[in-house]
Amino acid sequence: MSDAATHALEHHEPVTSTGIPSKKILMWAFLGSDCMFFGTLISTHLIYRKISATVGSTTVDIRNIFDIELTSFSTFILLASSLFMALAVSAIHKGNLTSTRWMLLGTIIFGSIFLACQVYEFTHFVTHEGHELTLSHYQGQDHVFGSTFYVLTGTHGTHVAIGVFWLLGWLVYSFTGKMSTADAMDIECCGLYWHFVDIVWIIIFPVVYLMEYAF
Amino acid sequence: MATESVKYVAPETETKLQNQVFPRPGQHTTGIIDWLTTIDHKKIGFMYGLTALFFLLVGGLEALLIRSQLWNHNLDILNNREYNQMFTMHGTTMVFLVIMPLSAAFFNFVMPLQIGARDVAFPRMNTLSLWCFIAGGITLNLSWFFTGGSPAIGWFGYAPLTDNRFAEVMNDMGPDFWVFSLQILGVASLLASFNFITTIINMRAPGMTMMRLPVFTWMTLVVSFLIILAFPAITIALAELMFDRTYGTNFYDFQEGGKPHLWQHLFWIFGHPEVYILILPAMGIVSEVIPAFSRKPLFGYGLIVFSGVIIGFMGFAVWSHHMFTTGMGIVATSAFAILTMLIAIPTGVKIFNWIGTMWGGRIRFETPMLFALGFITMFMIGGFTGIMHSSVPIDAQHQDSYFVVAHFHYVLIGGALFGLFSGFYFWLPKMTGRLMNEKIGKVVFTLMFIGFNVTFFPMHYLGMIGQPRRTHTYNLGHGFEAWNQIATVGAFVLGIGIAIGVYQFVSSFFDKKLKPAGKNPWDARTLEWTLSSPVKEYNFARMPIIKSRDQAWENNYGPKEKHSEKEPLDDHGVHMPDRSWCPLVTGAGLLTLILGMLFHATKDLETGVVLERDYMIPIIGGIVFIIGIIMWAMEGPGGYHLFPKEDEE
Numbered sequence: 001m002s003d004a005a006t007h008a009l010e011h012h013e014p015v016t017s018t019g020i021p022s023k024k025i026l027m028w029a030f031l032g033s034d035c036m037f038f039g040t041l042i043s044t045h046l047i048y049r050k051i052s053a054t055v056g057s058t059t060v061d062i063r064n065i066f067d068i069e070l071t072s073f074s075t076f077i078l079l080a081s082s083l084f085m086a087l088a089v090s091a092i093h094k095g096n097l098t099s100t101r102w103m104l105l106g107t108i109i110f111g112s113i114f115l116a117c118q119v120y121e122f123t124h125f126v127t128h129e130g131h132e133l134t135l136s137h138y139q140g141q142d143h144v145f146g147s148t149f150y151v152l153t154g155t156h157g158t159h160v161a162i163g164v165f166w167l168l169g170w171l172v173y174s175f176t177g178k179m180s181t182a183d184a185m186d187i188e189c190c191g192l193y194w195h196f197v198d199i200v201w202i203i204i205f206p207v208v209y210l211m212e213y214a215f
Numbered sequence: 216m217a218t219e220s221v222k223y224v225a226p227e228t229e230t231k232l233q234n235q236v237f238p239r240p241g242q243h244t245t246g247i248i249d250w251l252t253t254i255d256h257k258k259i260g261f262m263y264g265l266t267a268l269f270f271l272l273v274g275g276l277e278a279l280l281i282r283s284q285l286w287n288h289n290l291d292i293l294n295n296r297e298y299n300q301m302f303t304m305h306g307t308t309m310v311f312l313v314i315m316p317l318s319a320a321f322f323n324f325v326m327p328l329q330i331g332a333r334d335v336a337f338p339r340m341n342t343l344s345l346w347c348f349i350a351g352g353i354t355l356n357l358s359w360f361f362t363g364g365s366p367a368i369g370w371f372g373y374a375p376l377t378d379n380r381f382a383e384v385m386n387d388m389g390p391d392f393w394v395f396s397l398q399i400l401g402v403a404s405l406l407a408s409f410n411f412i413t414t415i416i417n418m419r420a421p422g423m424t425m426m427r428l429p430v431f432t433w434m435t436l437v438v439s440f441l442i443i444l445a446f447p448a449i450t451i452a453l454a455e456l457m458f459d460r461t462y463g464t465n466f467y468d469f470q471e472g473g474k475p476h477l478w479q480h481l482f483w484i485f486g487h488p489e490v491y492i493l494i495l496p497a498m499g500i501v502s503e504v505i506p507a508f509s510r511k512p513l514f515g516y517g518l519i520v521f522s523g524v525i526i527g528f529m530g531f532a533v534w535s536h537h538m539f540t541t542g543m544g545i546v547a548t549s550a551f552a553i554l555t556m557l558i559a560i561p562t563g564v565k566i567f568n569w570i571g572t573m574w575g576g577r578i579r580f581e582t583p584m585l586f587a588l589g590f591i592t593m594f595m596i597g598g599f600t601g602i603m604h605s606s607v608p609i610d611a612q613h614q615d616s617y618f619v620v621a622h623f624h625y626v627l628i629g630g631a632l633f634g635l636f637s638g639f640y641f642w643l644p645k646m647t648g649r650l651m652n653e654k655i656g657k658v659v660f661t662l663m664f665i666g667f668n669v670t671f672f673p674m675h676y677l678g679m680i681g682q683p684r685r686t687h688t689y690n691l692g693h694g695f696e697a698w699n700q701i702a703t704v705g706a707f708v709l710g711i712g713i714a715i716g717v718y719q720f721v722s723s724f725f726d727k728k729l730k731p732a733g734k735n736p737w738d739a740r741t742l743e744w745t746l747s748s749p750v751k752e753y754n755f756a757r758m759p760i761i762k763s764r765d766q767a768w769e770n771n772y773g774p775k776e777k778h779s780e781k782e783p784l785d786d787h788g789v790h791m792p793d794r795s796w797c798p799l800v801t802g803a804g805l806l807t808l809i810l811g812m813l814f815h816a817t818k819d820l821e822t823g824v825v826l827e828r829d830y831m832i833p834i835i836g837g838i839v840f841i842i843g844i845i846m847w848a849m850e851g852p853g854g855y856h857l858f859p860k861e862d863e864e
Contacts, residue, residue, distance in 0.1 A: 016417040022336040025413045029443055033405060037447035040481060044455065044466070047477060135464045142471035147464035151455065169845070 027189040031196045034159075038200050041155060042207060045148040049211075062138075062145060062212050064131045067121065074117035075205050078160070081110035082198045089191045092184045097174060100187075104171045107194065111164045118157045122150070149208065156204055159197045166190055240794040242855045252794040254338035255752060259345050260324030261646065266349055267316035268717050273356070274308035275710050277301050282670075282706040285699045288691045296383055298687035299367035304355075306370030307393065310493065311400050312352050314627065317635045318496035319348070319407055322435045325642055326411065328743035328750060329429045331420025331759050336413040338792050339847065340406055346802030347403035354809060355396035363387030369685065371482055372456070374467035374475035379460055379823065386823050388813065391460060394453050395809045401446045401453075402805070408439035415439075420742075421782070422761035426520075429741040429764075430513065433520045434499030437527040438492050444531070445488035452481035461816070476541060483534035491530040493627060494594075495523060497634025498565060501587045504637050505569050507739035508584035509576030512765055515568040522561035522568075529558045539610045548607050555605035562598060566591060582656030583737070586637030589664050593629025597622055600675070615685070618678025624671045628709075636663070639720055641739075644732035648749040651723050659719065662712030669705025673698040740765035745779070746864050753789040756859040757781040793853030801843030807836030 016022055088103035125133040132139065133146045170187060173179055240252050250258065281301050284293045293301060327335055335341050358365040366389035368376040375381055377390045415428070415436045428436075455466040456478070465471040467478045506513045513519065535543060535551040569591055578584065600622040604610045613619055636659075644650050677698050682689060689695050723729060735744040744767040746754065760780040763769045769777040811832030816825045 017419040017423075018417055020417065022413045022417045025416055026337065026409050029409045029412050033409075033443040033447055036444050037451060040448045040451040040484075044451070044477065044481075047474075048472075135458070135462055136471065142465060144465045144472040147455075147458065147466050147473075151458060151464065151466075155454075169848070 021185050023185055023189050024192075027192050031192065034196065034200075038156070038203075041148075041152045042203065045152050045208060048144045048148050062133075065125050065128045065133055066209060066212065067124070068209060068213070070117060070121065071205070071209050074114045074121075075201065077110050077117070078114045078198055078201055081107050081114070082195055084110060085191045085194045089184070089188050092179075092181065092187050095181045097179060100179075101171065101174050104167050104174070108164055108167050108171065111160055111167070111194075115157060115160055115164065118153065122154075152208065153204065156197070156200055159200070163190075163194050163197055166193070239796070239850065239853060242791075244794060249794070251799055252342075252796055254334070254342050254792055254794055254798075256323050256327050256334050256338065256341060257646070257750060257752075259341055260320045260322075262345055263316050263323060263348065264320035265721070266352065267313050267320060268720065270308055270312035270316075270352060271713065272717060274305050274313055275713060277305040277308065279706060279710055281305065282703040284687065285689075286703050287696055287700070288689050288693075290688060293687065295687040296364075296367055299369075299685070300365045300389070302685060303366050303369050303389075303393075307355060307366075307397075309627070310370060310489070311397065312348075312355070314493045314631050314635070315400075315404065316348055318438070318493070319344075319404075321431070321496060321500065321635070321638050321642065322407070322411055322438075324646060325743060326432050326435045327414060327418070328645075328746065328754060329432045329741050330415060330418060330423055331742055331755060331761065332414060332418040333754050333789065334792070335410050336418055337410050339795050339798050339852075341410055342795070342798035343801055344403045344406035344410070346798055347399050347406065347805065350802055350806040350809070351396045351400035351403060354392060354399060354806070354813075357810075358389050358392030358396075361388045361392070363389045366390050366393040368393065371486065372478075373482075374456075374473075374478040375469060377456055377460065378468065386818050386820065391457075391813055394457050394460070395813055398450065398453055398457075399805060399809055401450050404442050405446055408442040411435055411439040412443070420755075420759050420761050422779075423742075426517070427761060427764045430502035430516070430519055430523075431496075431499035431741075434495045434502075434523055437523050438495045441488045441492050441495075441527050441530060445485045445492070448481050449485035452478060452485070455481075461812075479538050479541060480534070483537045484531075486537065487534040488527075488530045490626070491526055493631045494634075495527065497590060497631045497638075498523065500634045500638040500641070501569065501590050502565075503739070503741060504583045504587040504641050505572050506765075507641075507737050508579045508581060508587070509573045510579075510738070511572055511576040512740070512768075513568070514571035514574075515564075516764065519565055519568050522564045525561040526558060529554065529561075533558060536605060536610070539607050540614045552605055552607050556602065559598065559602050559605075566595060566598075581640075581737070582651075582653060582660055583637045583641040585657065585660045586633050586640060589660065590630060590633040590637060593625055593633060593667070597625030597627075597630055600625065613678060615683055616678035617674040617682045617684055620684050621671045621674035621678060624667075624674075628667055628671070633663075636660075636716060639716075641737065642743075643720060643723055644736050645743060645746075645748045645750065647723050648732055648747075649723050649726065649729035650732045650736055651719055651729065655715065655719050659712050659716040662708055662715065666705050666707070666709030666712050670702045670709055671705075673702050673705075677702075735767060735771075738768075738771075740768040742766045742779075745770060751859065751864055753791060753857050753859060754864070756789065756864040757784055788856035788858040790854050790856055793855065795847070795850065795853075797843050797847035797850065801840055801847065804836050804838070804840030804843050808833050808840060809836070811836050 018025075084103045084106035088100050088107060091097075091099035091103055130139070133149070135146050135150055137143055138145055167190065170179075170183075170190065173183075240248055244252065250262070253259065280293060281298065284290055284298055284301075286292075323335070323341065327333070356365075363382065363384040363386065366372070367383070368390055372390065372393060379387075382390075415432060419428070455464070458464040459466050459468060459473075465473040467473045467475050469475055502513060502519055533551055533555045535547060536555045539548055539552075600618070604613060604619070604622065613622075640651065640656055677695060678684075680694065682693070682695050682699075689699075732748040734747055736748075737744075742759065742761070743750075745759070758781070759766070760782060762779050763773065763777045766779050770779055811830075811834075815828055815830055815833055817827040817829070818825055
């Protein structure tokens with residue numbers, strides 16, 4: 001038996017062939033699958049971005065409604081939340097419950113700020129005077145940009161929201177008095193998910209927002 | 216399955232939190248509650264198999280209706296819309312509700328036994344994927360009873376056939392049912408695949424290295440990777456379609472800037488790997504059956520495994536050969552044509568290796584072997600026509616003709632279904648503990664083999680002389696009648712063969728007069744044949760230590776140093792996870808959510824304009840779903856211990 005397996009036995013964890021806990025492998029497989037998920041959405045957006053740049057004679061300039069300062073701010077917030085997440089994982093591995101709790105709370109708050117920015121952004125875009133971007137129209141004309149934009153960023157927002165609820169679950173659980181280093185693995189999986197969602201946003205932000213200013 | 220030597224002790228691991236609403240069924244649960252809450256991979260495999268066999272009969276009846284309609288020119292047994300519904304439902308049912316779950320049944324039952332595991336890595340998640348599959352089957356077939364009847368868009372659902380404005384029936388709900396049922400079936404496949412990947416990577420017995428894995432397990436792994444990487448594409452494509460149909464987005468709406476072409480790409484990025492998802496499990500089964508009945512080890516094990524992996528990998532790079540006639544341009548078309556031709560190489564390697572396995576072997580022509588041989592020959596014919604289609608100019612001629620229908624039925628019936636039937640005749644004795652009647656088995660094979668060829672071989676010719684597919688009838692004077700009548704007769708022979716086969720499978724569960732199978736009725740080679748039939752609920756009393764690739768064979772005939780050993784009996788006994796209601800609750804929540812979404816909008820019956828949206832039922836479904844997950848997380852794996860005697864397995 002390998003060292004890793006013996007080590008796992010001492011901690012009353014099931015022995016695995018690779019020594020890696022099964023939950024972690026499951027999470028990595030899921031994230032691989034989720035890459036294809038967002039890959040499909042992002043390619044849909046990129047394909048339509050060029051071929052549907054104009055409707056009729058009107059050239060669509062989406063910069064009219066983008067608020068790049070706000071989005072840059074919320075991007076920064078989301079990236080910063082990853083630091084809290086990493087610290088939370090580190091704290092639970094060390095068995096520091098108080099610190100874990102605070103770091104979870106920090107991640108939740110930063111995630112929520114990001115979501116709030118997105119909600120503000122969506123409502124702002126839909127009602128923007130003269131440049132309304134809805135699911136099917138831009139400035140009152142049929143257009144695909146709204147479809148791809150809302151569905152792509154909305155799917156990402158849903159992922160963030162699921163992450164926030166997941167972390168909230170851990171925060172509540174930390175007050176039941178049953179949380180211990182035995183849960184470190186589960187929180188680490190949660191962290192993997194959270195970092196992944198962050199990384200997806202690192203791709204979405206330049207591809208959907210910044211690119212409109214460059215090309 | 217509990218035996219005398221099994222005594223009950225209190226679980227060592229306490230559940231994290233007891234919930235009073237759904238107390239966990241105890242160790243000795245039997246009857247319906249046992250089946251509803253089971254997390255045993257073998258019982259889940261049974262339920263997958265039985266449900267899929269039921270849908271096989273449903274899809275078969277739809278096929279027979281199609282064949283009856285084509286008996287003669289200008290018949291009206293089905294009108295054109297009903298005909299479209301039939302081929303849509305036939306295709307969707309056979310792909311998603313028959314071949315995939317039949318493969319999943321074998322994955323569930325056989326794979327953990329082959330790698331020496333007590334169960335899959337996440338037993339409760341395995342149950343949830345079963346319930347999601349059943350929910351998807353229910354959702355798809357509910358479509359018959361609502362506005363517009365079942366979908367009439369083909370199993371590929373090409374845009375703009377799915378566009379609301381072009382629906383033949385106002386407020387046609389068929390495509391909505393199709394979209395939602397495919398989504399939930401996708402959830403089922405994804406969950407199962409995550410589970411199988413983790414199981415194969417992480418739960419192998421000591422000594423069971425990756426290159427000692429039986430080929431069937433290898434193919435399970437490859438197929439699981441294909442599923443987790445291919446299904447997201449269809450999930451997004453369907454989500455976009457759902458937004459188009461429900462909230463008026465423009466993804467596939469050509470009048471408002473969308474491109475129907477995009478749907479084809481997204482669908483086939485999923486759809487082509489899907490073809491390999493359907494065929495690779497059958498290849499895995501055949502790779503187990505042929506060595507057993509040739510009394511030789513598999514020829515070129517490494518090459519067969521490697522070819523399977525290459526097929527899976529290249530399967531992602533050939534999707535556009537389904538779209539040669541859509542005008543993608545010369546470069547794209549040529550590239551996909553070349554890659555498609557290349558993929559024939561690993562497939563050919565496998566076939567030669569199977570032939571090499573039989574070469575010089577002492578071959579026994581029992582039913583599983585007959586189906587395996589049927590697989591090789593019929594799949595080769597399907598493969599040859601497939602290589603023909605990889606040539607773009609030829610494909611342009613064959614496109615949308617019955618030649619294509621002949622091609623993919625040779626691959627999917629002659630290939631996948633024959634392979635799966637071979638698996639049934641091979642492994643059912645292990646599942647039920649009873650041998651099936653060999654004579655009936657041979658009758659089934661003969662009927663199926665003859666019926667299948669009589670049905671589909673003439674279709675090559677029909678396609679060449681110009682009969683278009685997906686067309687509900689044909690006129691007098693084309694000379695189509697005679698061949699169509701031959702095909703229809705063949706279809707009924709094939710149908711009878713399959714029906715007898717299904718009856719034989721189901722009855723072998725109940726028929727106590729059948730001969731007991733014993734541990735290894737076929738003198739087969741892999742680890743599952745060292746266990747008693749039916750397999751005990753704990754699978755392995757003591758963890759085996761694997762010494763060679765064909766462990767059951769080496770134990771019987773091999774040198775002493777290749778015999779498997781056993782880990783010493785553990786004081787703690789065999790740890791068994793508890794049954795749970797949570798997967799069922801979670802699945803029911805998901806089904807409610809989906810049905811609620813289907814009916815959430817009140818529409819004007821005249822114009823189809825949405826008057827009101829009521830999200831009450833979807834929200835309730837969502838809440839049940841979340842409650843299910845929370846209870847699931849809180850109850851933990853739980854568990855009890857069994858103490859089987861030394862060699863009671």
